[in-house]
Amino acid sequence: MNLINHDSVVKRMKPRLSKNSISKWIFFALTMFVLLILGVLLYRIFSQGLGYLDLQFLQSLPSRKPENAGVYAALIGTIWLMAVVAPVSLLLGVGTAIYLEEYAKENAITNFIKVNISNLAGVPSIVFGLLGLTVFVRALAFGTSVLAAGLTMSLLVLPVIIVASQEAIRAVPNQLREASFGLGATKWQTIVRIVLPAAIPGILTGGILALSRAIGETAPLVVLGMPLFLAFLPKTFFDMITVLPLQIYNWTGRPQAEFHALAAAGIIVLLVMLIIMNSIAVLIRNKFQKRY
């Protein structure tokens, strides 16, 4: 009683194999399609903006004359913003991840925190803008300062960092924890000396993704009412700043075509920052290369 006819199995082989190779090409083509569109996007930006991109552009404050205008204030502002977002979101995010992965017991509260985090990841950024406006700008009276914008952005990107860190921490093999405990290390020693170093590459990847998002967000800052033109640079975290995406947004809204080209140049600056951040992450990832 042969239930399987091996001849027909052999006959069906050919269509299955062609299906396999066709779908491989489709998958490949779609991947390339995305990259192609993004290539077109980049080409347009670069061809428009490259002409305006020079040292003077990087060193100048905004100006009514396109040829004098630059991104200096916005660039410095963005760096200040990152100086708030990076430590705050990393501390909170990694702390939460450690709590959830290493300490939390399986109970209703833990579960609630987890559901809450995955929900937060889906809350529109503009809603965070409303939160920041009410809580940081108004209630805590930080005004439209670096601090208010930074804290708003930190909360916005927090879920990304938490999830990435959780995964990185979970990926650290238990054997390493056991080895450390076996030597009499306490839990916190084990976390600080063994788990976190081993999880750093994953945490950094998440951190970079989160910062990449924070660096390019416009809508929540618009809602916060951040200033657009500053004739000075911040000195403390309570000073006001403007940031690249807002500057870009403003330039694109101007009537003069030169400003649109300036916006493109600003986008290039932003992209370069993104690429630098990503490369740093890759470097660190390689340095901490884990092999277990």
Place this chain on the structure above:
Amino acid sequence: ACGAQGTEGNKEQAGEETKQLQGEIKIDGSSTVFPIMEAVVEEYGMTQPEVKVSVGSSGTGGGFEAFIAGETELSNASRPIKDEEAAALKEKGIDYTEVQLAYDGLSVVVNKDNDWVDSLTIEDLKKIWVEDGTTKKWSDINPDWPAEEIKLYSPGTDSGTFDYFDEVILDGQPIVEKATLSEDDNTLVQGVQGDKNAIGYFGYAYYAENKDTLKIVPIDGGEGPVEPTNETIESGEYSPLSRPLYTYVKNSAIKDQEEVYDFVKFLLENASTLSEDVGYVKLPEEEYTKQLETLETLK
């Protein structure tokens, strides 16, 4: 009348008369006024580098919100202050002075290929823009014009530009529902450029930058068709579609903070040149002089 020279002259004066000032000035409000204020602050920074001025662009309404909350010293507006806002300021005990900076001429434009419209009256505009339940064709306005549907492009309903248009043309009646609205005037320009049956309106500067690709519609306000130009707007001939742009200043700030007084003074002295620089139309000179005199009384 003399742009760069004016500012330089001022710089020299500053060197002689006034010491270097310090302090912070926060300005927020209309995005329409923003370019003027940006230009003023840019120039002011050269004479008083230690005065830290920030300019926001939260919209006229958003600006007043911050002004009422006491967060700003100056609030830019593309329309006069509303009664509610004035009342709220009064309640907070904030006295203010209205300063006119320049004019913006709302420009009504059609597609370059539109060869039938030569001018429109206020009544025509009303007919075109007010919703009445019908689909409007050019031939409904003038039987000689083609029986094609009119495509309308208008700034977003929450902008100062729309507000002004609403006031003088729509008179509170709803705008045609099928009108395409956008917050970004550049995209309106593109809309009209790409659509033969289009009509749109937006700030003068956006027309001025796109003269070659748009056709301007002279407006007949009762005394014959007038095209918006710097001259016709400044003289008030282009009426009623030209509107003044404002900034509102907190009186107590002028009194207590020398740098605010100094800044407003600088503003009034240079607004004429700088507003033209960024695409708006200056007020007649005497308007600035008058306001400078008022300023002295507030000091």
Place this chain on the structure above:
Amino acid sequence: METTTATAKIINPQEKQIVYKTSDLDLWYGDNQALKKINLDIMENEVTAIIGPSGCGKSTYIKTLNRMIELVPGVRTSGEIVYRGKNILDKSYQVEELRTKVGMVFQKPNPFPKSIYENVAYGPKIHGIRDKKVLDQIVEKSLRGAAIWDEVKDRLNQNAYGLSGGQQQRLCIARCLAIEPDVILMDEPTSALDPISTLKVEELVQELKKDFSIIIVTHNMQQAARISKKTAFFLNGEVVEFSETNKIFSTPEDKRTEDYITGRFG
């Protein structure tokens, strides 16, 4: 190495003492009982082997001896394990202290993703020893003790994962020696190693028993026969037989022991 004996041993250098006295130990994973009424006396400065088929509770038992078993959620125990006079299953017993006295070597070599030096120095460091000179001495001494010094002395700052499996395992032993434990627990330390590395580790165990009490789990009966003084045969969570190794392998008392060591099952 002769001088590194812990204080407790010095008191009575002549006769051997009991290191671990297990009495009526029961252990459950949730509802599943993995150890049943275990009674075992383990003597100091000997190698005690634990053999038995897969799943019989060898790992569970050995992990109870340094309370690593607590890492598994839902584990419950009853009974007593007295180590050097104190019941370690007592909640008040400091696990960290226990684990600095009782070292452990695992089935799969598990060095930290750090340099060789840092691996060995890890234990002393977490216990507060910061002095670089002292650390250097400890590292050298421990690596020598684990018979791997000559192979790694020129590459102490390289990542431990560059070592072969057998070297990694000896590194793990060195890491455990660095805190000068009293007892060393080994859970199938050679099952992931090739024959030559296995031989080296076995020789090392013979060497170490002079100074340490060693408890080793193995599923390789030949290994148990080769290196241990006493052997416990576990089956389904019970100790079926526990006596001198040569007795177990030549004249086992229990039929099941005989079946197992003659390869009739397992």
Place this chain on the structure above:
Amino acid sequence: METTTATAKIINPQEKQIVYKTSDLDLWYGDNQALKKINLDIMENEVTAIIGPSGCGKSTYIKTLNRMIELVPGVRTSGEIVYRGKNILDKSYQVEELRTKVGMVFQKPNPFPKSIYENVAYGPKIHGIRDKKVLDQIVEKSLRGAAIWDEVKDRLNQNAYGLSGGQQQRLCIARCLAIEPDVILMDEPTSALDPISTLKVEELVQELKKDFSIIIVTHNMQQAARISKKTAFFLNGEVVEFSETNKIFSTPEDKRTEDYITGRFG
């Protein structure tokens, strides 16, 4: 079950044929040679065991027999493996087809995260069998063949990961039987199982050899002795000895074989 013999076997029902003829097989992982000049003839409807210490190349060899080894990047081979008259190492040989004829059971049970039914039906389905009735028959027959039908017949729609390790392994065997292979390769199929499950799988292998050619890798020499007809002893990528199992275990020719099976190393 008696009728499931594949066509090739019917031609010469009397005398046993060679299923796999391996000639001068060399295999490199990158620069590291894992198999060296392997020559082995494997007969049909027999159990052939492959033993040897860890790392000697057992898994590598068995994975070459269905070309699963190709999944490792950078693998190169030379030599020939002739299966049923054709060299399977030929690039033109269709791997998918080879693998429908040569089933494989892995060291760790690896059921799909699907229902028990879907696990077994997976193979027939991808090969185009859609008829629910036929599938039902295949599933039952295969589960019976793997001696697990009675344990799972009431929970066919439950997730396979609810089964115990031993049941999972038999399910994997059923999954492999469902496509009615000619040869079954088993890589340490019981090393992750408890003694009772091991016993069940061993009995199953005895049953299956009536219909299939079976090649089994094991590090458990007792197991090899219990179930196989012939045994190959691998060491460092070479076949040291290959002959009847009882001969290997009683009178090995090579000194190294003897050392290994008497537990002198490994």
Place this chain on the structure above:
Amino acid sequence: MTNQNTNSFSVQKMIQEKKKKKSAGGITEKIMPYILFLTAAVSVLTTIGIVLTLIFETFLFFDAVSIKEFFTAKKWYPFSETEGSFGILPLVMGTLKVTVIAAIVAVPIGLASAIYLSEYASDRARRIIKPILEVLAGIPTIVYGFFALTFVTPILREIIPSLEIFNALSPGIVIGIMITPMIASLSEDAMTSVPNAMREGALALGSTKFEVAIKVVLPAAISGIIASIVLGISRAIGETMIVAVAGGSTPNLEWNLTSSIQTMTAYIVQVSQGDAGYGTTIYYSIYAVGMTLFVFTLVMNLLAQYITRRFREEY
């Protein structure tokens, strides 16, 4: 073992001494869990903050506009001098149109790329492509907005002449493109983490790579994949600048994809940038819309969590 250097010290003795000296370590050990719990509580506080922020102003809004009108009226026209009309349906419609289009673009392409990267691509290709996707995920959305308006819309207008300059189609497609890298990258992670043993099991039964990907890996990774899709769609729902630039600002209830729209998010920026006076109904309306948006994404996330729990294939 030589003992030239062992006479001098006993590590255990040193350890015991250190133990006695410092008891601070014990305190860290005790308080750390609480500190970490507090950091974890921040995310809960954030949610509470969002709800509180929105709810007060939303109540003020509902003083002026009835809840019934808000959810049933078919017109959103708040800026009228006389009496505004506050029916949120047109804004919801705008959001839905854009989101559905984005999902139709992003889900198949994203999954295809994920499958390509995790099942077919060489290690090298993966290492090159993934970081590129990650960088692209950081391009400010305003840039995508102008890309939609000045590149995609003109091309689409060649194909569909009746397409208006502001429409739902173009921003929908561009949002789809924007979230594709995210779906691809996260789904790829989920698929890569499916144990190789499963792929081997399937290949050993004679499966082609395609069959392995579709019938084994995809179902096994489904919960991660759904999570990535939900996150992508949440992004699409919450996306602001692209629709504000390329979608127009005309709320309407039509099904038509070629005409101008407004989404909930675009409305919020419109008002936050615009002219509405503080304390007016319009001003409060952005909080009511924000609340709706929040509830929208909340429901979707909970639904997705329910679905993943239902369909998760445990292993």
